[in-house]
Amino acid sequence: MFALLLALGSSLAYGCADFLGGLGARKAHVLRTVLVAAPASLAVELLLWPVLGASFTRAGVVWGAASGVASAAAFALLYKTLAIGPMNVLSPLTALVSAALPVAVGLLQGERLGVAGLVGLPLALVAVVMVSAGHGARSSRPSRTALLPAFGAGAAIALQLVFLHQAPSDSGVAPLIIGRAVSSAVTLAAAAVMRRRLGPERPAYAISATAGVLDSLANLLFLFAAHSGDLTVVAVITALYPAGTVLLARGVLAERIHRGQLVGLGTAAVAVGLLTLT
Secondary structure, three states: OHHHHHHHHHHHHHHHHHHHHHHHHHHOOHHHHHHHHHHHHHHHHHHHHHHHOEOOOHHHHHHHHHHHHHHHHHHHHHHHHHHHOOHHHHHHHHHHHHHHHHHHHHHHOOOOOOHHHHHHHHHHHHHHHHHHOOOOHHHOOOOHHHHHHHHHHHHHHHHHHHHHHHOOOOOEOHHHHHHHHHHHHHHHHHHHHOHHHOOOOOOOHHHHHHHHHHHHHHHHHHHHHHHHOOHHHHHHHHOOOHHHHHHHHHHHHOOOOOHHHHHHHHHHHHHHHHHHHO
16 A cells, blocks of 8 residues: 555656656757756755665666666657657557556566456556557557557556666665766767757746756655565556646646547546555
8 A cells, every 4th residue: 555655656656747848849849858857866866865865786786777867868868759750659658568568577576466466567558558649549540650659658667667667676776876977978878979969048947947856756766666676566656647737738728538538537546545455
């Protein structure tokens, strides 16, 4: 139950971070937004170091670095996917892959679910797709060149979660610090290479920094959830993060929640209830 609550908190924090990151990317190039968000996220993890502790063992450093590389790859592939579109089709695919792969890893590692879990898990995967799908998803067909980066983005997100789960449970925030440092270095390198394409617009500093703080909180909650419960359940609950983005878009931007998304939110609630029984 505790792991489930942590996973729900992680999902909510990821959804809020994505919403704010999206707002920031409307005001300036997305790389400029990330260049503000990443240091803010790293600063939070460094501040938590004395409170939660950090053990920089070889395993913790290796898995943390691997999660950082996966995080940077996820960003690059998501950006390419967004550029190709249509996101109302590709976003559900990305979210589904990011949920399904950790579930498969958990099952292969010997995790087992009860009857309620066996019903709730596929319901949660269906909810991930429904919540993240936009209006008109059925009428738009992605090209073959768009499907590959969308699948890759989902796989990279999944690998980030799996790598964090593999870090020793007594590592504290060390894997997060290492991962964020690696992903920040990759982002800085990408920004240096693409500096002529970033444009003159200044990033929304407050929004971007808040997105980074929330992303750091999401990673932290996921790490604790994964070490407290089964990856199979924790990953699929965390993958419900589009629900938070959709609800914020409705409340802040007055964007309409389409019927399919509304059904998806209800399905997610039922799935979470069933997984709680597990």
